[in-house]
Amino acid sequence: MKILYYDCFSGVSGDMNLGALVDIGVPKELLLSEIKKLNIDGISIEFSKKDKLGIYGTKVDVIYEEGHVHRNINDIREILDKSELSETIKKRAMKMFILIGEAEGKVHNKSLEEIHFHEVGAIDSIVDVVGAAICLEYLDIDEIWCSTVQLGGGFVKCAHGTIPVPAPAVCEILKDVPVKSGLVQFETSTPTGAAIIKGNVDKFTDTPDFKIVKTGYGVGTRDMDIPNVLRVYIGEASKGENKEKFIMNRELMIECNIDDMKAERFEFIMEKIFEIGAKDVFMENIIMKKSRPGVKLGVLCDENISEDVIKFIFKNTTSLGIRKYFVDKVMMKRKFQEIMTPWGAVTVKGALIGDEVIKFKGEYDDIKKIVQEHGISFNEVEEYIIKNI
Ligand SMILES: O=C([S-])c1cc(C(=O)S)c[n+]([C@@H]2O[C@H](COP(=O)(O)O)[C@@H](O)[C@H]2O)c1
Numbered sequence: 001m002k003i004l005y006y007d008c009f010s011g012v013s014g015d016m017n018l019g020a021l022v023d024i025g026v027p028k029e030l031l032l033s034e035i036k037k038l039n040i041d042g043i044s045i046e047f048s049k050k051d052k053l054g055i056y057g058t059k060v061d062v063i064y065e066e067g068h069v070h071r072n073i074n075d076i077r078e079i080l081d082k083s084e085l086s087e088t089i090k091k092r093a094m095k096m097f098i099l100i101g102e103a104e105g106k107v108h109n110k111s112l113e114e115i116h117f118h119e120v121g122a123i124d125s126i127v128d129v130v131g132a133a134i135c136l137e138y139l140d141i142d143e144i145w146c147s148t149v150q151l152g153g154g155f156v157k158c159a160h161g162t163i164p165v166p167a168p169a170v171c172e173i174l175k176d177v178p179v180k181s182g183l184v185q186f187e188t189s190t191p192t193g194a195a196i197i198k199g200n201v202d203k204f205t206d207t208p209d210f211k212i213v214k215t216g217y218g219v220g221t222r223d224m225d226i227p228n229v230l231r232v233y234i235g236e237a238s239k240g241e242n243k244e245k246f247i248m249n250r251e252l253m254i255e256c257n258i259d260d261m262k263a264e265r266f267e268f269i270m271e272k273i274f275e276i277g278a279k280d281v282f283m284e285n286i287i288m289k290k291s292r293p294g295v296k297l298g299v300l301c302d303e304n305i306s307e308d309v310i311k312f313i314f315k316n317t318t319s320l321g322i323r324k325y326f327v328d329k330v331m332m333k334r335k336f337q338e339i340m341t342p343w344g345a346v347t348v349k350g351a352l353i354g355d356e357v358i359k360f361k362g363e364y365d366d367i368k369k370i371v372q373e374h375g376i377s378f379n380e381v382e383e384y385i386i387k388n389i
């Protein structure tokens with residue numbers, strides 16, 4: 001199994017990530033030609049070999065001529081949609097932009113659409129995010145792992161003025177990610193770097209268990225007391241070492257029984273609990289005391305959002321009591337692959353036990369788009385996928 005391991009002992013930023021992935025083998029020419037597909041004029045990318053405290057790596061500088069352009073998430077989606085980049089690159093990139101946008105929204109008390117990306121919507125950030133998606137697709141990795149992320153310390157000047165490190169958006173994006181801070185009094189991890197990690201990493205570990213095949217270093221800008229570099233490894237985890245057949249997660253089940261609420265409210269309740277961040281929301285018909293027909297509302301979520309979910313249920317349903325308990329969730333590993341059909345690209349999700357693909361399925365939204373645009377049936381697209389995967 002091919003692993004890409006991010007060793008973020010000195011943090012992670014968008015440009016360090018590009019440098020590291022080029023250093024470990026992504027051809028510069030490929031990155032340049034793919035970025036061209038964004039059809040944004042005046043971008044050039046410079047690559048150089050630089051060192052920090054004697055460690056040589058690749059430094060990437062994005063050069064562009066652009067005034068102060070504000071873009072929101074829809075402008076970015078449009079740039080991606082109009083480009084000829086592959087659907088998997090577009091999806092991967094959008095996931096990272098949404099993480100940045102939602103974090104900014106939370107910090108500045110605005111909706112995702114209201115967020116006008118300033119620094120994070122400027123050309124260099126677009127290149128950093130889309131470039132990350134391009135490089136990760138090229139490397140064709142089975143799993144991405146990451147160390148504890150060093151955040152740095154002190155204060156940093158940006159469009160808002162002087163803000164504390166870690167920047168507020170970084171704290172939001174890196175929820176549930178193991179972090180350390182204060183090793184140096186500089187900003188070592190930026191919002192873009194944080195979104196690259198959060199949006200792509202499958203597992204966090206400081207004790208990776210694999211054979212190192214190759215290392216790469218992405219060089220940052222500032223000089224610090226520690227090498228300002230992002231180290232990446234490509235590792236080969238042999239079958240014996242890769243004992244984990246399944247993904248195991250500890251999650252919270254939140255439940256309540258409702259027998260006295262207007263049925264039309266359930267749609268809103270389900271939608272909103274998903275928006276809060278629940279992994280799953282479901283309802284069951286039940287018969288309650290006094291033989292009253294009722295509904296059992298079930299929510300599966302991470303512990304860190306459980307208070308928000310419980311508050312929401314108490315405020316918006318007639319429920320006066322909730323049960324909560326931890327459950328062990330056993331999940332199949334997933335692997336995504338893009339397949340080109342005569343009607344357009346479809347992302348296919350493979351489900352694995354260990355390294356073996358047990359079953360696969362085309363993503364419903366991609367197939368639905370094809371069905372709507374081409375007037376053919378779900379069966380036709382699904383059969384094509386089965387025959388051509
Ligand atoms: O421009 C905005 S809105 C902005 C917000 C924040 C918050 O944390 S909120 C932070 N920053 C800083 O901008 C630079 C650039 O970050 P990139 O991720 O684009 O490299 C960095 O110093 C951030 O802390 C900007």
Ligand code: NI
Nearest residue numbers: 104107160169
């Ligand atoms: Ni901000």
